[in-house]
Amino acid sequence: MPVDYLKETPSQTAGPYVHIGTLPAAAGLPLRTQENLHVLAQGAAAGERIRLEGVIHDGAGAPVKDAMLEIWQADASGRYNAPGFSGWGRTAADFKTGEWFFETVKPGPTPWRDGRLQAPHVSLLIFARGINIHLHTRAYFSDETAANEADPVLRAIEQRNRVPTLIAQRSTRGGQTVYRFDVWLQHDERETVFFDM
């Protein structure tokens, strides 16, 4: 007999009312209205201030307007759980447009298992009605060409034409650095790479 383990509690969809428990002000509740979980770059956090934004598209190309997104990232010097920078953020897609954004700092490179460096990236989880178990992806940065080419995770993607689905595109808007990261849940060519890690 093999050794017995407990089984993980199975996932269920977060549903359309996920905001009540996770972002109550977005649901319309007069609770925690001072919380700004989509703003990670507080006070004196070191590093380049960036806006990471996008829309999640469904298989018909329509924006997913009821999603809840969470990010987890290193600070500008590549440290997780660094003092003064939580590295965790949460936001809701806009109920009318599906647009979402975070205000954060660009993370530094972080170590892979063998000591090589991973290119700077933000890990992203997507929860929504119709998604039975959350989707996990990564946003890399378009101006990190050399680091992206050396990144152990990106390098391991066999279908090279899928790599661009993980690259957030840099631009400047009103003096602010913006990285655009549109997600395609289902698409013949552009379907975003999702991970099982």
Next chain:
Amino acid sequence: MSGDFIRRDRAWHPPGLTPNYKTSVLRAPRRALLSFEQSIGEKSGPAFGHGAIDPLDNDLIANFNTGAPALGERILLHGRVLDECGRPVPHTLIEIWQANAAGRYRHVNDGYLAPLDPNFGGCGRTLSDAEGRYHFLTIKPGPYPWRNNGSDWRAAHIHLSIFGEAFAQRLITQIYFEGDPLIALCPIVNTIPDKRAIDMLIARLDMGEMAPFDRLAYRFDIVLRGRRATYFENRTEGA
């Protein structure tokens, strides 16, 4: 940095595409998930302190009180958070949300004809204690209809979100109640292929923890991904 997390048994969880839950049809990726080993980002996660949590945050009967307690069947919902190896998961953030006793959510997008309860918000959170125990006081939510196949009915449920100690353990699920005949009919419950897995989502009536002339109790334990020991890990991850 400690060991890797045991891989997720994707056959135990619901698959992405579950056509009887219609919204999944356009929201499920068609390509296979890409499997990779975990790096420091997946093996670490945010820590939430007591600082942000109000003492009433885990009492949904009282935390939206505008002059009276919430209406409905008063319950204690309690249990333990463990990992697959049976170890308690302490100090982890648990968030819940739910409909009121009539089956209506306090959410700008819920238009169900059942009434709102002026004294019920439906939002709660807590941290597990040093032994992984948690509890909420709340009311039993009502079932509610939704479009899907004409008018399907959701079994009464409480939504639950939990972090664990690392990003790899993140989980959102739903809690059902022992004895509810709608569980067997619910298209969202039935996205889970294995009956034993569904069984893990059903809170058990716990008469030992009921409070006389006050409330009933339901027990619900949560199991997160287990973490391997570190015998053969290299030390390059910033130990």
